[in-house]
Amino acid sequence: GNSVTQMEGPVTLSEEAFLTINCTYTATGYPSLFWYVQYPGEGLQLLLKATKADDKGSNKGFEATYRKETTSFHLEKGSVQVSDSAVYFCALRIYSGGGADGLTFGKGTHLIIQP
């Protein structure tokens, strides 16, 4: 089956630090990959996506590259801000011939940025 593994945290960093949140996946086929962010009391917002190998998704200073050889989609940001504090979810979606299924999520990484 399909699965996503990510570090759960909490991950605590100081403002302006470099961020990496690791995400690896297992999939039967060729998935599209996504990062979502959830701020306290809110639903999930799409942060970025990549639909094929070597694609780089980027948004708001965050970026992630679809690495088929290592089945990874690590999230990075060069300089984090306090406002980046949230829970980050890595997810995959795959078309299995019978139709696209929903997203398969990792368990989420709680990121805390201290001033």
Added chain:
Amino acid sequence: EAGVTQSPTHLIKTRGQQATLRCSPISGHTSVYWYQQALGLGLQFLLWYDEGEERNRGNFPPRFSGRQFPNYSSELNVNALELEDSALYLCASSWELNRGNSPLHFGNGTRLTVT
């Protein structure tokens, strides 16, 4: 463009009662997904509706059911509520023409509390 809207925001029920949660997708989106986000359990896929039909369901008992209306809005029904059904229920919609590539767009959820 209006996003995915869910109602009610909060719902308090007692064990054994029934709960009905509602979702309106983004205009033009034909697919609706339901997820359960329980504390410590991450995001669990519940149901997927597309063009009025149930396309897939997650590993949940039959007392979790729903439907999609001709205007693509959806409702989730949970019968015979149990304490462990307390969770944030998230609805998402997507445009399915790009099978597997389309991101899901989430609402802010309904917080269900069972006492």
